[in-house]
Amino acid sequence: MGTLLDDAFSIDPLLSDEERDWAAKARTFATERILPVIEQDFEDKHFRREFVGELGALGLLGMHLKDEGCAGAGAVSYGLACLELEAADSGWRTFVSVQGSLAMSAISKFGSDEQKREWLPPMARGERIGCFALTEPGGGSDPAAMLTFAHRDGDDWVIRGSKRWIGLASIADVAVVWAATDDGVRGFLVPTSTPGFTATPIEGKLSMRASIQCDVVLDDVRVPSDALLPGARGLSGPFSCLNEARYGIVWGAMGAARSCLEAALGRATSREVFGKPIGANQLVQQKLANMFVEYEKGVLLALHLGRLKERGALTPTQISVGKLNSVREALAIASEARSILGGDGITNEFPVMRHLANLESVRTYEGTDEIHTLVLGRALTGLAAFA
Known part of the structure; x- marks a missing residue:
């Protein structure tokens, strides 16, 4: 696969032509676009928003999903793409992961047909960005203890709480917000322009500096009933x-x-x-x-x-x-x-x-x-x- 290690170890014979093509596509992007700038971006704490559309054009966003607009690639192809991107920088594999494996996967797995049509094609193209708001300040390893709560108010839901270490939240167009309700934990699609939604990038990071992670505050965020992900119930x-x-x-x-x-x-x-x-x-x-x-x-x-x-x-x-x-x-x-x-x-x-x-x-x-x-x-x- 074109590295110094290939003479000693290569998995190419174990891969299909399609899998090798996906790996080569991701490696070319990582080599030609990320590597020339990543050291300075890490130093400057700079996330290159312009790369998002380029990754979408290559089919790398939500590439493992079968939904409209998504590439429908196999699991090994997706894994190889992750390997090549993280060989350049973990922050860019993390971006693809948050966008595709978390936000887009939540919509694909649990969303209504209308939610899928609205969000997945533009997210796959990199025209819209998603984030996944689960972790809370009180402890990421115990999501069952989440304090963020959503209650019914007429035909709407009102969400109050806070989240921490939420990747992409300050540049996202939509947040998949997980909240406790009287009916257990549920997921909501919250446009980040909704009043009461605030995302603040976390400062002082000595890791993932070319990437974005945020504190999120949900201050009585009101969303309509169709913001609920109908297929998700519980953790x-x-x-x-x-x-x-x-x-x-x-x-x-x-x-x-x-x-x-x-x-x-x-x-x-x-x-x-x-x-x-x-x-x-x-x-x-x-x-x-x-x-x-x-x-x-x-x-x-x-x-x-x-x-x-x-x-x-x-x-x-x-x-x-x-x-x-x-x-x-x-x-x-x-x-x-x-x-x-x-x-x-x-x-x-x-x-x-x-x-x-x-x-x-x-x-x-x-x-x-x-x-x-x-x-x-x-x-x-x-x-x-x-x-």
Whole structure:
């Protein structure tokens, strides 16, 4: 697939022509559009809104959905696109994930025919942006304790509450807002121009700096009855969307890992110390070999989960295995790459510290390491240890 690692490891023989085409399309965009500007964008905390329409034109937004205007690509094709985008920067895979796997998936899974027609085609084209408002300031790992509440008032719904770490909210056209009601947790499509809806970008981030995450306040936001997502009732609704996003992370984190491994390989063969390339030293080769093994295992696991997903056989527990493994190993690979790069590894001459910082966010959202560990513990023992 065109990287320094291909001589040692390539999954191309395991892919279809269509899957390779999607990967190449995403890689070309990442290489030609994102990489030339990402270091400065990260430094400047700048999100390039103009890229959104370009991603839509390539078919990458909601690409796995079968709805009108969406590409209808397979799970492996979507995963490969996530890998290639995150090899450039986690923020851009996150954008595709929030737009497609969260906001668009919620509308596709649970929306009415009218809601799908109104929102999905322009979102797929990148003409409209969506966000997914679930997490609250009091604790992201316990959505069952959400305080945001929606009550009936005549034919309308009135929503009051607050959300935190909501990607894209300040530039979104519509928010998928999850709120408790007298009938359990429900989802609502809230145009962000609605009075009482306020999104404020979170400042002081040392991670995901080329991306947007917000605090959201819903101050008696009034929406009509047809804003309700009719097919979603209870937490199974938002959880099913989160699983779509977690699946993308299984692939995406391996993209960040690949970028760091490539940087380490390049440095190991080009920098000379004590009269020879540092890659000629046994300890450096051991680091490279260990990094490569974990990268290869992570990609093969992602491919396995993708094939399961395409057969309709992928379980939430298996997604937890993938998310936990991919992010944990990507962080370890990035850390080892930094050590091989020496002091220069902390500069933006290389992408490694940026990936390290971003991966700390990826590690936290869509379920922390601890939550996924407990999911696996429950599956193994039959005993829940969440409380």
